[in-house]
Amino acid sequence: xxxxxxxxxxxxxxxxxxxxxxxxxxxxxxxxxxxxxxxxxxxxxxxxxxxxxxxxxxxxxxxxxxxxxxxxxxxxxxxxxxxxxxxxxxxxxxxxxxxxxxxxxxxxxxxxxxxxxxxxxxxxxxxxxxxxxxxxxxxxxxxxxxxxxxxxxxxxxxxxxxxxxxxxxxxxxxxxxxxxxxxxxxxxxxxxxxxxxxxxxxxxxxxxxxxxxxxxxxxxxxxxxxxxxxxxxxxxxxxxxxxxxxxxxxxxxxxxxxxxxxxxxxxxxxxxxxxxxxxxxxxxxxxxxxxxxxxxxxxxxxxxxxxxxxxxxxxxxxxxxxxxxxxxxxxxxxxxxxxxxxxxxxxxxxxxxxxxxxxxxxxxxxxxxxxxxxxxxxxxxxxxxxxxxxxxxxxxxxxxxxxxxxxxxxxxxxxxxxxxxxxxxxxxxxxxxxxxxxxxxxxxxxxxxxxxxxxxxxxxxxxxxxxxxxxxxxxxxxxxxxxxxxxxxxxxxxxxxxxxxxxxxxxxxxx
Amino acid sequence: xxxxxxxxxxxxxxxxxxxxxxxxxxxxxxxxxxxxxxxxxxxxxxxxxxxxxxxxxxxxxxxxxxxxxxxxxxxxxxxxxxxxxxxxxxxxxxxxxxxxxxxxxxxxxxxxxxxxxxxxxxxxxxxxxxxxxxxxxxxxxxxxxxxxxxxxxxxxxxxxxxxxxxxxxxxxxxxxxxxxxxxxxxxxxxxxxxxxxxxxxxxxxxxxxxxxxxxxxxxxxxxxxxxxxxxxxxxxxxxxxxxxxxxxxxxxxxxxxxxxxxxxxxxxxxxxxxxxxxxxxxxxxxxxxxxxxxxxxxxxxxxxxxxxxxxxxxxxxxxxxxxxxxxxxxxxxxxxxxxxxxxxxxxxxxxxxxxxxxxxxxxxxxxxxxxxxxxxxxxxxxxxxxxxxxxxxxxxxxxxxx
Numbered sequence: 001x002x003x004x005x006x007x008x009x010x011x012x013x014x015x016x017x018x019x020x021x022x023x024x025x026x027x028x029x030x031x032x033x034x035x036x037x038x039x040x041x042x043x044x045x046x047x048x049x050x051x052x053x054x055x056x057x058x059x060x061x062x063x064x065x066x067x068x069x070x071x072x073x074x075x076x077x078x079x080x081x082x083x084x085x086x087x088x089x090x091x092x093x094x095x096x097x098x099x100x101x102x103x104x105x106x107x108x109x110x111x112x113x114x115x116x117x118x119x120x121x122x123x124x125x126x127x128x129x130x131x132x133x134x135x136x137x138x139x140x141x142x143x144x145x146x147x148x149x150x151x152x153x154x155x156x157x158x159x160x161x162x163x164x165x166x167x168x169x170x171x172x173x174x175x176x177x178x179x180x181x182x183x184x185x186x187x188x189x190x191x192x193x194x195x196x197x198x199x200x201x202x203x204x205x206x207x208x209x210x211x212x213x214x215x216x217x218x219x220x221x222x223x224x225x226x227x228x229x230x231x232x233x234x235x236x237x238x239x240x241x242x243x244x245x246x247x248x249x250x251x252x253x254x255x256x257x258x259x260x261x262x263x264x265x266x267x268x269x270x271x272x273x274x275x276x277x278x279x280x281x282x283x284x285x286x287x288x289x290x291x292x293x294x295x296x297x298x299x300x301x302x303x304x305x306x307x308x309x310x311x312x313x314x315x316x317x318x319x320x321x322x323x324x325x326x327x328x329x330x331x332x333x334x335x336x337x338x339x340x341x342x343x344x345x346x347x348x349x350x351x352x353x354x355x356x357x358x359x360x361x362x363x364x365x366x367x368x369x370x371x372x373x374x375x376x377x378x379x380x381x382x383x384x385x386x387x388x389x390x391x392x393x394x395x396x397x398x399x400x401x402x403x404x405x406x407x408x409x410x411x412x413x414x415x416x417x418x419x420x421x422x423x424x425x426x427x428x429x430x431x432x433x434x435x436x437x438x439x440x441x442x443x444x445x446x447x448x449x450x451x452x453x454x455x456x457x458x459x460x461x462x463x464x465x466x467x468x469x470x471x472x473x474x475x476x477x478x479x480x481x482x483x484x485x486x487x488x489x490x491x492x493x494x495x496x497x498x499x500x501x502x503x504x505x506x507x508x509x510x511x
Numbered sequence: 512x513x514x515x516x517x518x519x520x521x522x523x524x525x526x527x528x529x530x531x532x533x534x535x536x537x538x539x540x541x542x543x544x545x546x547x548x549x550x551x552x553x554x555x556x557x558x559x560x561x562x563x564x565x566x567x568x569x570x571x572x573x574x575x576x577x578x579x580x581x582x583x584x585x586x587x588x589x590x591x592x593x594x595x596x597x598x599x600x601x602x603x604x605x606x607x608x609x610x611x612x613x614x615x616x617x618x619x620x621x622x623x624x625x626x627x628x629x630x631x632x633x634x635x636x637x638x639x640x641x642x643x644x645x646x647x648x649x650x651x652x653x654x655x656x657x658x659x660x661x662x663x664x665x666x667x668x669x670x671x672x673x674x675x676x677x678x679x680x681x682x683x684x685x686x687x688x689x690x691x692x693x694x695x696x697x698x699x700x701x702x703x704x705x706x707x708x709x710x711x712x713x714x715x716x717x718x719x720x721x722x723x724x725x726x727x728x729x730x731x732x733x734x735x736x737x738x739x740x741x742x743x744x745x746x747x748x749x750x751x752x753x754x755x756x757x758x759x760x761x762x763x764x765x766x767x768x769x770x771x772x773x774x775x776x777x778x779x780x781x782x783x784x785x786x787x788x789x790x791x792x793x794x795x796x797x798x799x800x801x802x803x804x805x806x807x808x809x810x811x812x813x814x815x816x817x818x819x820x821x822x823x824x825x826x827x828x829x830x831x832x833x834x835x836x837x838x839x840x841x842x843x844x845x846x847x848x849x850x851x852x853x854x855x856x857x858x859x860x861x862x863x864x865x866x867x868x869x870x871x872x873x874x875x876x877x878x879x880x881x882x883x884x885x886x887x888x889x890x891x892x893x894x895x896x897x898x899x900x901x902x903x904x905x906x907x908x909x910x911x912x913x
Contacts, residue, residue, distance in 0.1 A: 305750075307749060307750060326752065326754075327749065327750070327751075327752040328752030328753075328754075329752075330752075331751075331752050337750070339750060344744075344746050344747065345746050345747050345749075345750040346747065346750070347744075347747060348740050348743050348744045348747050348748075349743075349744065350743050350744075351739075351740070351743065355736070359740075359747070359750075359751040360751050360752060362733050362736055363733050368733045371732045371733055371734060372731050372732055372733075373731060373732060373733055373736060375731075
């Protein structure tokens, strides 16, 4: 069997740190090859070497049997290697169509021939069932949509070797299923796929073989069919992982957050994105809002926290009306928010870790005196968070957050929010894009909050998370709550039906 | 300890890259001199380099006199820049400040003479602040780009001042303002004797104070923290409950006050400078942009770059001896700024020279210069993988900023 990619003995050094240490990675033609590893294991670094973003210190790359030197992404593109990045590289004020054809525009005497491009894009969209609106602006579409654009972009450029960097992190169960189908379809057509992931279920389902990295070192390549999930996770983490979340049985107490008849409209749609939503979160429970991305759950949370204005309705927190209160006031009152988009909302990327650790608390007497920041106190606090929540970064509290890995950025946010000892945590996709270790950790932290009698409102797109972590599930569909379910009494399949809008609980029947 | 060491070296490489930009600028200056008059080019070039050092203490005094207004406008632009705003309206704020200072200096005879100059300066600051607040308010409430509004405010300010001068404190013979009262002229505090020129006064002390205050605001206070947070990431600042509208407005108000103060300091210096009724925008406002860029928007950097550009300007005056036009200095400064845009490139070259064999993460060398490899070695460096993706964007972003 011939190899389309052979990366032999790749070593990549940053400073004194070996990001990749003698890693060998070979992909056969027409296979889905999973690349498994925790955050920081070197998966993305390896792919960046392949994609020409980095040059390796040692090792060689052979593509389709020919030794090559890849100096930049253009070289990679010329070798028909395409990549969907974890953090999308899209131009925000371009339309979907413009984004897809960017770099490969068909022109006639210097004038764009968009019609041809549009036809090709729409054909691809049809064929792979990647529904898009070619004229929507990137900044207006959801993260899930943006990913579709990235995939289409890769397909548009006729790539033969497709690299998916954690593609399912942002997708709904249905979308993931679709993606799996698409990947199988692509492989059938002779394309080869590198699938970077740390979700074992998906790897099990779609991949033929799997290469495992740990801390920059090559651990092994296994046949997925003959290896169990447990074996793979042990290879990945280096220890046994507990997949089950341990929760004490506790009874939910009184309501702490009450949302009454909330309506939110946005500029872009005539329909209400959040339509007459009422629910309450009680002390000592993890209430999960499940739904397919783009059904209003993001707006619902933004509305509650105050990041976007609400049109109608009332929000009570600890029995007090906070509908009109400022974001600052809500935060002081004890409402914590782990935001969906950690780069946009959660962090100031060019600040360092310690500055980010006091983002909502810098004005408290603990950290300031007459308007002057107590830098020593801030530093000590950051050190405490680093230790307590095991946040790893190149230069500890002085690391610029931009240079930290996604998992550790997320840990920093979680640490900051939970350490404020809030009464309720609104956690929106808190484990998005995180590896098993970090996910396990964050789930544990949420459960600790709950066990302490605090409330957690969790928004999740991942069925496993919804089923395992939550005490109660509200399903949101097109801006409306369509079901109030008990995870112990419902199957994943049933939940999927609610999420897809084909089923409603009696009390939420449309009238 | 470790941190301060890092900072020093970080600043050092920035400083070196600025030096390289300056060298490039001077080289171009030399070429221009050679083209326009090759015979006298070398002595003229030496004169430029000598600049303020030509005349002993007096020359240095002259440098200080030139530096005061452009350090203030530089501070204004740099401060706004640190908070994510491009204050191109320093010129208008400067003119308004200058006018109000002169007006108070002439008309407010009821003020006790001991504090007359101080009142005039405060008036200048308020005038500048008001002029800066306009673009700030529009940006905060209607999201109107501050670049456009502040350019417009430059013209409005200039014409309004011209109009008001004619109506109030006009010396029609010379088409300029009348001289201010003696009590409104800044005290010399012995500095005139020290520098052997009457142009130096306590203005330089006020400038140093302003530099210190801005530095403290930006680096040490919660207010500065809020301003910088809003400047870098408005959305995250909102998330954190920071009032971003307030931050934008206050930042423009402070920037305006700094420019206005600069205007006051120049026209109350008693150097025989008057505000002329001309349809020309005050060049000090635009020099401020150069000063801020060369000083990398850092208050101390701005102070030094302001002195440096003033030093060149003095040299520019002196080369008229050789029949060269002083505009050559403007060209040199322009080239320096232009090369300053490549500061990042220079910086990377510097790092390459300083740190010999070790390969550096691109992101690290861009954001913070990692000079102490033991730090990373001692801790487990968990993730270089996600860094990669941001690096490119970061690089282009920073280039664009410059």
